[in-house]
Structure formats: structure tokens, C-alpha cells
Amino acid sequence: MIAYLFDIDGTLVRAGGAGARALAAVMRERYGVEDAARGVAFGGRTDGWIVRQLILRALDREPRPGEIDAILDDYLAHLGRDLPTSLRVLPDADRVLAWLGARPEVRLGVATGNVAAGARAKLETAGLAHHFGFGGYGCDSTDRAELVAVAITKSGIGAGDTAVVVGDTVHDVAAARACGARVVAVTTGADDRATLEAAGADVVFDGLAPLCAWHQATFAA
Ligand SMILES: [Mg+2]
Known part of the structure; x- marks a missing residue:
């Protein structure tokens, strides 16, 4: 079995700044702070990590118990209104997921810093949700390596099987490496080819299209 764990933002879709907005x-609304998200690098980060950074920067204190979850509830309401006009599906995403998903040796999941409800909103808006059976999310951990580990466990693969993370940032690469997974990096998101190669990606593609041929070349019996 080969479990593919797809990042969402910058890999399958671009949300057009909807998350930051x-x-x-x-x-x-909550604190009267303007431009709180300006200058925070969201790429590859978990939602919980991002919200903690915003609180630290804007309010100069640690989040209080329950505060991050409350902010994320409000965030999801805004996000759901914005996504239908701002989200774009990246080229070949649906076709490549359908091709992989039709293969008997493949299991398709997500490994994303989005909380599960945010991931669902983005994938449903993109028309891609039906491809995925499991996932690791930003609500599983603020540490990306831990949520990748959750996704691997949920995939049900065993010893001798392979996990492949597909993502667009050095954080996807590092998390995959920490979990013993292979990494296919794409340059459609935050980080460029040289950065992704230096971080240790197994292969870097300009988009998702080469993934089918790579799968055949890498895992052909
Ligand atoms: Mg990403």
C-alpha cells in the first residue's frame, strides 16, 4: 500500500488570501486590532500556530484557555463566506487525485495545517472532498509532524508500506522526514524549487501533473 497525504493550500488549491482576511x-471584531495578519507567514503552518502568533503579536500575551478555539470558530464563519469567490483549484488536481484514487494500491488522505472544518470547507468548495477518506489536521496538533503522523496512522498502512507527503513548503518536507515519509514537493505555493530541494524533498515538480508518471516509475511492481 502507498498512502498519499496531500497538503491543501498551495498544493491542491489557492484560497486567494481568504484565510488571512x-x-x-x-x-x-474581537480585539479592535487592525492588520493583525500582516507579515505573518502562513505557508505550511497550522491554524493553531498562526492564531497563537497573532495573539502574541497583537496583544503581547499568550492565548487564554479556549481562546484559540473561539477565534477559529469565528474564523470558519468568515472563511465559509469568502471561499466561494476567492478559492481557485490548482491545475490537474482533480485529474491526478482521480487517477491515484482509482489505483488499488493507493490510499488518499490529507495532511494539512487547516483545522478539519476549514479543510472540509476548502475541499468541498474545490470539488475535491470526495477523493479523500482520512486526514491529519491542524486540530490534531499545532505541530505539523504530529498531524502527519496522525494521518499515517489513520491511513491504516503497515510496516513495509509507504507514505508520501505532497506539499508546497519546507514545513511539509520537514514533517514528512520526521515521520519517515517520502516527499513530493510542488512549486505552486509558498516556497521555490531551490528552497524545497535544499529542505530535502525527494522530488520537486512545477505542479501536480507529473505525479502519475512518478508514481508509476517509483512503485511499479
Ligand atoms: Mg501548503
Whole structure:
């Protein structure tokens, strides 16, 4: 078995800044802070990590118990209103997922810093949700390596099987490496080819299209 664990933002879709806009709106509504999300690098980070950074920067204190979850609830409401107009599906995503998903040796999951509800909103808006049977999410851990480990466990693969993380940032690469997974990196998101290669990606593609041929070349019996 081969479990593919797909990142969402920058890998399957671009949300057009919807996440940053939603968080900025929540910080304005709850705390009266303007431009709270400016200058925070979201790429590859978990939602919980991002919200903690916003609180630290805007309010100069640690989050209080329950505060991050409350902010994320408000965030999801904003996000759901914004996604239908801002989200774009990246080229070949649906076709490549359908091709992989039709193969008997493949299991398709997600490994994303989005909380599960945010991931679902993005994948459903993109028309890609039906491809995935399991996942590791930002609500499983603020540490990306831990949520990748959750996704691997949920995939049901065993010793001798292979996990492949597909993502767009050095954080996807590092998390995969920490879990003993292979990494296919794509340059459609936050980090460029040289950065992804230096981080230790097994292979770097300009988009998802080469993934089918790579799968055949890598895992052909
Ligand atoms: Mg990403």
C-alpha cells in the first residue's frame, strides 16, 4: 500500500488570501486590532500556530484557555463566506487525485495545517472532498509532524508500506522526514524549487501533473 497525504493550500488549491482576511476580520471584531495578519507567514503552518502568533503579536500575551478555539470558530464563519469567490483549484488536481484514487494500491488522505472544518470547507468548495477518506489536521496538533503522523496512522498502512507527503513548503518536507515519509514537493505555493530541494524533498515538480508518471516509475511492481 502507498498512502498519499496531500497538503491543501498551495498544493491542491489557492484560497486567494481568504484565510488571512478571515483571521484579520476576527482580530478586528474581537480585539479592535487592525492588520493583525500582516507579515505573518502562513505557508505550511497550522491554524493553531498562526492564531497563537497573532495573539502574541497583537496583544503581547499568550492565548487564554479556549481562546484559540473561539477565534477559529469565528474564523470558519468568515472563511465559509469568502471561499466561494476567492478559492481557485490548482491545475490537474482533480485529474491526478482521480487517477491515484482509482489505483488499488493507493490510499488518499490529507495532511494539512487547516483545522478539519476549514479543510472540509476548502475541499468541498474545490470539488475535491470526495477523493479523500482520512486526514491529519491542524486540530490534531499545532505541530505539523504530529498531524502527519496522525494521518499515517489513520491511513491504516503497515510496516513495509509507504507514505508520501505532497506539499508546497519546507514545513511539509520537514514533517514528512520526521515521520519517515517520502516527499513530493510542488512549486505552486509558498516556497521555490531551490528552497524545497535544499529542505530535502525527494522530488520537486512545477505542479501536480507529473505525479502519475512518478508514481508509476517509483512503485511499479
Ligand atoms: Mg501548503
